[in-house]
Amino acid sequence: MIFENRPLFQFRIFRVPVRFYASAALNLAFAIFYLSSPPLMLLAVVSIFVVIIAHELGHAAACALRRCRVLSIDVMFAGGTCSHDAAGSERDEIIIAWGGVAGQLVLAIAATSFYLLLDATVFPGNESARVVFTVITYQNVLAAVYNLIPLPGLDGARAWSFVTRRLRRSPEEDFNSSLRRVNRPPSPTRPFRKRESGVSAEAKEFADRMFEDLKQKQRENPDGN
DSSP: OHHHHSEEEEEEETTEEEEEEGGGGGGGGGGGGGTTOHHHHHHHHHHHHHHHHHHHHHHHHHHHHTTOOEEEEEEETTEEEEEEOOOSSHHHHHHHHHHHHHHHHHHHHHHHHHHHHSOTTHHHHOHHHHHHHHIIIIIHHHHHHHHTSOSTTSTHHHHTHHHHHHHHOOHHHHHHHHHHHHTOOOOOOOOOOOOOOSOOHHHHHHHHHHHHHHHHHHHHOTTOO
8 A cells, every 4th residue: 555655754752763654644534624724624633643643652651661662653544553572471462552542541631731720711712722622632532432442453452352352251161260270289388397496415414414513512512612
């Protein structure tokens, strides 16, 4: 596909190459509601790109958390991809999948906090601010929910894998799993070692002789002179 195989330009964020492909230009379709105002339409598209990059940076942050090297971030039509080395375990894959949605939620929380810090009377009269706020909050959250749908090609297919795998298990598999836990042999314990206490026979004999000598001296010299 010509749109996805030819990056137009790229830059780096935290040493990670971010590449924009030609198909990213098709994101103008999501800003069709602002067609009457080209500046607002362009601003909406830029905000959509910010949401996409925040999503992929969330994946990248999760990769760094799980010690998985990030190769690149590619921005395309209706989303992007975060290319990274193979995850070490299924747990790592699940955490990386949730990282994208977490990045979107961080962006939405930051935008909402910024809105609350400003005078609310500024936004109704500022159309540009309203467009940016709408895209990176409401539309951003809706996109996060969409990404969590457990369908192939979406993050939800991996994010909810531990739940879907559980639902697919038959009652016989649950019974066999419980049976294995019940019949599991006990873990080996350290053998009990009886600790010897007291003194040796030689020491006891020496102490008895000393005691007898003291008693003998006491009998011979009762006054202690």
